[in-house]
Amino acid sequence: MRNILAIAGKELRSYFHSPIAYLVMAVYAVLCGYTFSSFTKMYMFQTLRMQAMGGMGVPNMTINEYVIRPLFEGVLAIVLLLLIPMITMRLYAEEKRSGTIELLLTSPITDLQIILGKFLGALTLYSTLIVITFAYLSVLFIYGNPFAKPLIAQALGLLLFGGALLALGMWISTFTKNQIIAGVVSFAVFLMLYILNWVTAYSHGAVSAVLSYLSLTTHFDAFAKGVVDLKDLVYYLSVIVLGIFLTARSVEALKGRA
Amino acid sequence: MIEVENLTKRYGPTLAVSGVSFQVQKGEVLGFLGPNGAGKTTTMRIITGFLSASSGRVRVAGFDVAETPIEAKKCVGYLPENPPVYTDMTVKEYLAFVGRIKRVPRKELKKRIGEVSEKCAITDVQHRQIGKLSKGYRQRVGLAQAMIHNPEVLILDEPTAGLDPKQIIETRELIKGLAGQHTVILSTHILPEVSKTCQRVVVINKGTVVAMGAPDELTARLQGYGTVLVTAEAPAAEITGKLQTVPGVTLVEQRESSGPRITLEVHTEKNHDVRAELARAVVQSGWSLFELKSSGMSLEDIFLKLTTRDLSEEVSAQEESPAEGGGQAEPVN
Numbered sequence: 001m002r003n004i005l006a007i008a009g010k011e012l013r014s015y016f017h018s019p020i021a022y023l024v025m026a027v028y029a030v031l032c033g034y035t036f037s038s039f040t041k042m043y044m045f046q047t048l049r050m051q052a053m054g055g056m057g058v059p060n061m062t063i064n065e066y067v068i069r070p071l072f073e074g075v076l077a078i079v080l081l082l083l084i085p086m087i088t089m090r091l092y093a094e095e096k097r098s099g100t101i102e103l104l105l106t107s108p109i110t111d112l113q114i115i116l117g118k119f120l121g122a123l124t125l126y127s128t129l130i131v132i133t134f135a136y137l138s139v140l141f142i143y144g145n146p147f148a149k150p151l152i153a154q155a156l157g158l159l160l161f162g163g164a165l166l167a168l169g170m171w172i173s174t175f176t177k178n179q180i181i182a183g184v185v186s187f188a189v190f191l192m193l194y195i196l197n198w199v200t201a202y203s204h205g206a207v208s209a210v211l212s213y214l215s216l217t218t219h220f221d222a223f224a225k226g227v228v229d230l231k232d233l234v235y236y237l238s239v240i241v242l243g244i245f246l247t248a249r250s251v252e253a254l255k256g257r258a
Numbered sequence: 259m260i261e262v263e264n265l266t267k268r269y270g271p272t273l274a275v276s277g278v279s280f281q282v283q284k285g286e287v288l289g290f291l292g293p294n295g296a297g298k299t300t301t302m303r304i305i306t307g308f309l310s311a312s313s314g315r316v317r318v319a320g321f322d323v324a325e326t327p328i329e330a331k332k333c334v335g336y337l338p339e340n341p342p343v344y345t346d347m348t349v350k351e352y353l354a355f356v357g358r359i360k361r362v363p364r365k366e367l368k369k370r371i372g373e374v375s376e377k378c379a380i381t382d383v384q385h386r387q388i389g390k391l392s393k394g395y396r397q398r399v400g401l402a403q404a405m406i407h408n409p410e411v412l413i414l415d416e417p418t419a420g421l422d423p424k425q426i427i428e429t430r431e432l433i434k435g436l437a438g439q440h441t442v443i444l445s446t447h448i449l450p451e452v453s454k455t456c457q458r459v460v461v462i463n464k465g466t467v468v469a470m471g472a473p474d475e476l477t478a479r480l481q482g483y484g485t486v487l488v489t490a491e492a493p494a495a496e497i498t499g500k501l502q503t504v505p506g507v508t509l510v511e512q513r514e515s516s517g518p519r520i521t522l523e524v525h526t527e528k529n530h531d532v533r534a535e536l537a538r539a540v541v542q543s544g545w546s547l548f549e550l551k552s553s554g555m556s557l558e559d560i561f562l563k564l565t566t567r568d569l570s571e572e573v574s575a576q577e578e579s580p581a582e583g584g585g586q587a588e589p590v591n
Contacts, residue, residue, distance in 0.1 A: 007359065013346075013347070014346055099338060099340040100343070101342075102306075102342050103336075105308050107356075108329075108359075109328070109361075110328065255310045256310055
């Protein structure tokens, strides 16, 4: 455990020693802030109009349904598809480029400890984004009274969604010395996983069912609503474990070749 | 301390290392000599566990590198060709990080950082960012990193590359100082380095070991005869005749002469040290002896001989003969 924390600490330190952490956080804060304020203003506009029309339908328009859910359902995921490659692209690519991979792999720690350390470091940086999200959402509690419980599911969903992408991005980063390549490939893969469920719009049957099941979006919707479904939990945890496993295989293969 | 048995490494169809075997005794400094691309780095990477071998086995301090990697790695400090430093960390942060993953106990970490920093002369740059240091400093930070957990075995891949002459001398002194307490393997293609720092040499070319032994031994063995240079003040013909009669001498040739002083090259039978007899012969004849040294082939000559033409008969030293004292310029009378 001490080794895992040592690696995680090193990763975090290099995120914050370089502009990456600040850039990711700033970009996220701006985009998330803009969408949040837009949804909030739209909500206010709508409720005022409803009240002007005689209070019809007002009870149905909750903050959870009209502000928080759309925020999670669409925008955040897309922003994260873009930002997570920036977090993961350096994890192994940079170690390979600078030769520090030799230090890590010849140290008396296991490959899995290194991988988990890196994952943990990346996840910690990612968690700051969740904190930013909820800093915005906390404003709603000051001026309104949304339900708090769905937020727990939404936070968990965001964490799992990010964790799955981080694990896959880390794996992709093991293949190259070039961070840009790792970043671009990761983004392409993430986007593909995100839109995989489009197939259900024009086709039915086994293939489309499988593709749709594999899509990140399919499993995020319930979380966005504030519902924790076991099958979504299993899906995200499986992707995380798979990503870590593939990373381990890939690092093992590094030892076989140059 | 280190046993390498029949090590082979294939990259696809190319053989990088083929059937390499050697042993290093505890406290010994072994030089790994070969042209670029001979397989030095690959062999070292396998010993450190960075690469896996295609076949063969490596044991470090009794631990098999493939089967018990963690135990083996604990005993090894490794300085790769490019020092594996994180350029965004300060020297101190870096050494603290390496200490932690090398499992230096928390309480000792600070003390160890101080010790290795002092040994490698990087105490004055403790708080500087590594990315802003010169190549020489980075190299020494790399060396400090390799020693942070006080490993029994040190593997140094071209430790003096990129250093200036003064730093090279300092680094060699440092490495020599490690002998005895640490077992060291260092690779180089700079020949004087080997004769200056190593007790034993393994010459490797195209992935195979072509020669092994103490630098002096190698010279003698390859040459087939020993050579002694004698400088004296004496009549050329007489001294040549006199030295011819010394038992063990096969040939005397005049090398150069300046004024009354002449230098002779004396060939002797293999493994036959005749220096004492030569000195006696000169002095007893009433001539003045100025210099007497066994020269042999230079390491450059051996190196070229071994690596440029394919040696059909493999020249390999008998084991258990580390460090037979250097036979240079011994006192006369």
